[in-house]
Amino acid sequence: MSANARWEDLAPRVISAVVMLVIGAVEIVLGGLPFLLLCAAIGGGMVWELSRMIAPAEKTFALALAGLMALAVLFATMLPGLAAFGLLCxxxxxxxxxxxxxRAAFFAFSLAIGLACYALSEFRDSGGIRFILxxxxxxxxxxxxxxxxxxxxxxxxxxxxxxxKKTWSGTAAGWVAAGVVGLLFSLFTEAGLGLVLISMLVSFAGQMGDIAESAVKRRMGVKDSSxxxxxxxxxxxxxxxxxxxxxxxxxxSLVLPANPMGF
Known part of the structure; x- marks a missing residue:
């Protein structure tokens, strides 16, 4: 593979990433309803993509599911824990x-999407900007x-x-980078050095999320979700x-009695 071919996707990736970072940064700073609306929209969009991968012909139903998930994320934040979980189901x-x-794959992944989008909004409200950042x-x-x-x-x-496409070199580099982020936050916040290990574990969990989505796409025979x-x-x-x-x-946060990140 030539050097140019190896990096040919870099420019559109960077431009898109900058746009997403700007939008995300503004929403994180605003918090509250604006950030919740963003989380709900992302959750609805991912459920739309998931349903389209499974049943491409069900276009109207995919949009309906997207709307239902977005509404579920919005209203789940107004309910106590178990009721919120039930609504997301x-x-x-x-x-x-x-x-x-x-059907089992859709249920599992769409519920995971709803829970994660709900949790992101809750983390922003309870942990503040530093936590979500x-x-x-x-x-x-x-x-x-x-x-x-x-x-x-x-x-x-x-x-x-x-x-x-994923290599051990890239995977390990991700762990190291996450550890550096954890170290920086431990130095400039009240979090202890244990945040370094937690950050690396969170990094691994993120990589497993990526792997899980790759498995779904491979099973559905698609390259991208959209x-x-x-x-x-x-x-x-x-x-x-x-x-x-x-x-x-x-x-x-559910298993440990106190905030494990120490923020």
Missing amino acids: VPAAIGALRLPRE WLLLVVIATDVAGYFAGKTFGGPKFWPAISP NLIPGHGGLFDRFDAVLGATLFVLLL
């Missing part, structure tokens, strides 16, 4: 009952370091049967790692 269950195939920077650093290390060094594949984002594919392609990382942090 509704669009996942409706899709699983109506779609012609891959740390989480997203861990995911971004993992992705950027993995991309450049994988392109530069190559080497053995991490899981070739599911994600043939073409909404130039250079990145669809929302599911771009936010799969955020899903994995957010669900892991949500699990930590």
Whole structure:
């Protein structure tokens, strides 16, 4: 592979990433309803992509499911924990009952999408800007370091049967980058050095989210979840790692009695 071919997707990836970063930064700073609306829109968009991958002919139903998930994320934040979980199950269950195939996969992934988008909004409200910034920077650093290390060094594949482009060099570079983010936050916040290890675990969880989405696409026989984002594919392609990382942090917050990040 020539050097130019190796980096040919870099320009559209960078431009799209800058646009997403600007929008995301504004919404994070605003918090509250604006950030919740963004989370709901992303959740609805990913459910739309997932249902289109499973049943491309069900265009109207895919839009209906997207709207239901967006509404579920919005209203779940007004309910206590178990009630919120139940509401997020509704669009996942409706899709699983109506779609012609891959019903279990749709239910699992759409529920994960709803939970993650709900949790992101809750993290912003309860943990503030620093918390959500740390989480997203861990995911971004993992992705950027993995991309450049994988392109530069190559080497053995991490899981070739599911994600043939991912290498061990890129995977390990992602862990290191996440650890650096954790170290910086531990130095400039009240979080202790334990945040370094937590950040690396969150990085791994994000990578597993990416792997899980790759497995779905391979099973459905598609390259990208959609073409909404130039250079990145669809929302599911771009936010799969955020899903994995957010669900892991949500699990930590439920299992541990105190805020494990120490913010």
